[in-house]
Amino acid sequence: MTPQYPARTGGQVLIDQLVRHGVDTLYGVPGESYLAALDALHDAPVRMVVCRHEGGAGYMAEAYGKLTGRPGVCFTTRGPGATNALVALHTAEQDATPLVLFIGLVPRGHTGRRSFQELDLRATFGACTKLVETVDDAARIPEHLARAFATATGGRPGPVVLGLPEDMLTDAVRVADAAPAPAPEGAVSPAQLDCLTDLLASAERPLALLGGSRWTPGARADVRAWAEAWSLPVAVDFRCQDLFDNDSEVYAGALGYGRSDALATRLRDADLLICVGAAPGDVTTDGFTLLPAGGPGPRIVLALPEPGAPGLLRAPGLTLLAAPDAFGRAVRDLAPAGPVAWAALTKEDRAAHLAHRTPVHDDDPLDLGAVFAELDSRLPPDTIVTFGAGNHALWAQRFLTYRDGSRQLAPRNGSMGYGIPAAVAAAIAHPGRQVVSVAGDGCFLMNGQELATAVANGATPLILLVANGTYGTIRQHQEQHYPGRVSGTGLVNPDFAAYARAFGAHGETVTTTEEFAPALERALAVGTAALIELRTEGRLAPGETVATTGPAAHPAQGAPGCPN
Template sequence: MPQPPPARPGGRILIDQLQAHGVDTVYGVPGESYLAALDALHDAPVRMVVCRHEGGAAYMAEAHGKLTGRPGVCFTTRGPGATNALVALHTAYQDATPLILFIGLVPRGHTDRASFQELDLRGTFGASAKLVETIDDAARIPEYVARAFAVASSGRPGPVVLGLPEDMLTDTVSVADAAPLPVPAGGVAPADLGALEALLVAAERPVVLLGGGRWTPRARAGVRAWAEAWSLPVAVDFRCQDLIDNEAEVYVGPLGYGRDDVLADRVREADLLLCVGTAPGDVATDGFTLLPSDGTGPRLVQVLPDAQPPGVLHPATLTLLAAPEAFGDAVRTLRPEAPVPWAVRTKRDRAAHLAFRTPVPDEDPLDLATVFAVLGERLPENAVVTFGAGNHAIWAQRFLTYKEGTRQLAPRNGSMGYGIPAAVAAAIADPGRRVVSIAGDGCFLMNGQELATAVTEGAAPVIIVLNNSTYGTIRQHQEQTYPGRVSGTGLGNPDFAALARAFGAHGETVTLTEEFGPALERSLACGKAALIELKVTEGRLAPGVTVASLRKESSHV
């Protein structure tokens, strides 16, 4: 007769479930409400990365999920600790990133009594998570954890929140571990494949749009092979530039903020839009203006890993329920029977993209176009590039080429403060891989304290801070709407290079274009976390945009 599993405290059971689900790293800030789990981590082969703020910790877990495709894991304590992590949950929810947030809670007997740091989990996180649950019985930890991993990874990925009452984690029970649950990938039926082929044969001006989550190397290869066989022009959703090798002859650029006008016109003129992994949302379609909503727009093929209600603005002609890998497997051998009529157009769009992404030098003493050209030449093909939100990201989006092995970790929900934690997490996950983070001065100081985490953990990202002493994106809008009336956008900044050195990192300051190359080489070779502060020429806000140019434009309106 089989023997019952040995009795274990809840904290040990929880960490054993993480091991069973292949978790090797968790991020967090310690709290008294989950001491039993921390104690179990002491003897477990699971690395606990101790962060300096729960927002930074949760961003690291989110970036881990983006990079690996497996749920990132974060631990926080109750109340303020948990709510500090909410920003990363919103990012994971909008960016379709698998993430699990474990939150230590007040003891079960203290609930609903306005206890110290008590928190209503569902009320706080319900709108930004796929699932929110509290584990009140230690014997059910394996069940809840297995479900959490499956929900976070299935369909359209996203965040899951699990509450851990403090006293539940110290209960000792006998329960077996739970095996990981399967994650369905969907598929493309033969009839649907035939319908897709018929739509392609009837088209004259098709466009492919890639985005969303659940992209694997196999998915990328399959979709690329299909697109190349049909000479289909491939665009990507906002901050999804690593979904196809940017050197592919069918790649025509990114949509969203900072996109090329030529590409926007291409979408307006399309008679067939094939969306794989994403829907035509507001960012990719310029606030839903690129696609008509009166029924005169292109036919739409929608490939998603999760069933969604029929689109109201842009109903799909063909809907396929498949993750990108399943779709790529189905279409990679699909071939046209005759030359496609849009091949010349695709070549023209490709040429337009190459022209758009070629840096055009400015006359600034520190020319950022040249800086990013130098950076792009120096990065290996498998580099990880991270950034947060703001005008500083436009240079990284437009002038860096994301090749077959390059990964882009950036928040599609426009969340500032993301780039530094993401870079630290990427450097921890793969120490042999080059990681570079592009930060604005405003963005850096939202989570720059995680540079201490990088130094402590021996992680060696290179951080490039563009310092123009302003919240650049808002200043640009301000100058366009209220020229000359600067209010609420100016910044007083520290010496970023000295700040980096105070953390124990390598720090340099660059004020002239010719100084950047040598500073980059020293930073790449220093063997530890490094920061290069770029003293942006006064008035520079974006490529081709200065305060003076905006005021000149406004004077002619």
């Protein structure tokens, strides 16, 4: 006998599927195209965080995906609303973050008639997503949603777009819910473990490189135990400093923009490179110059959650189809037969990292090296740190310590405007944890209005805003390539502290080093969202000002395309 399911609108079926898939929070800007879904949310155990811009909503969902490993969920309306969220899809695609974007669409009968706000989803979003589908039949919502979530989390995670025609959401249907599908983890075979052991035993200058996503606390702990047993130096990919406890004696630092020269040399001279979670890309390798295609180079081990590694210029000697959890479980108890040949080299790598992360003190009235040293000493070990794109991030990347339990939420695709929405999402998800966002004056104003979302939801992130009056990264490159010819990089800023107070947040301006510690104390104790403007003139990067920047400056200090 066929089961009789209760009649539900498409909107109700959709929200019921989100609950079935463990969604507790979604982010969005309301639209008339998905009113039926909004109505179903009224009685659902799912929190909707109402944002002030679809770009901010998308970033919040992406940050949630980074933070939890589960798909972040975002809702937008059609046309302009959907395209405003495109930046978050690009971030999720490049950063391998699970995200599902639901887009309300024109009624099915209006499709193909250039209707108001009509949008071709596949043409618009297909290039930066894993899957784009339109749900034309409400009875198939469970199928579509289960596939979307499985696709977003499986293999190399990424974004999925589901289109929701307005009239489909009001159809009444009788259909069963669909169960979530687990993401396969892969595995490491005994023969592959033997091969990995042999490669390590014959190496003299090995280096482990951790990156990508799908890292769990268990994977972090297992990989750390393995690396420390082998005294194996560990580097992390760009903006992945939370993957490995920075206090470990085998932690050698982060590659990518802002990396140390010593670590770059270490990568270039390695004879074995073990990559877990991600293959080395252009940012990691200084445009592939540290790992060239031809000539001598390291043997490479790839442990990835999906087959293939786009952009890899050297063929791996061993490929493992395994997510970080599966790799970690396989290698945790793998120990060397005796002392390793590179133990002294690992100590040198550690010493070089500690020297690089020691704050650079400037003779400015406001010494940002001292500011971040003070901040680092005050933050609890489970702090969540967020930032966007630009030179302001160099202080947070280089001078803050990411310990076991810390999280770093930052866009690996160099997307400006990310840090504030990410901080709001993190503070909403973890109200008992300290959340700190480091912003630049250019980056902040791209989504600073999401302070309204923080205040509305009782979220209490602390924002440190480095205000130097310029799009700093681009100004740095400008001074290197076109010295003395400033064009298009200057900023005229508001009073950022007053801006924060206008939203109901705490706001202060700091112009000297001595003012910072008391201001930090007040901001941490105030019990609301707080912003401290760090007003500095001419400071582009640690140890570098407009006056000292020139054609001979180190090109790795800034990130191309990350203006502030």
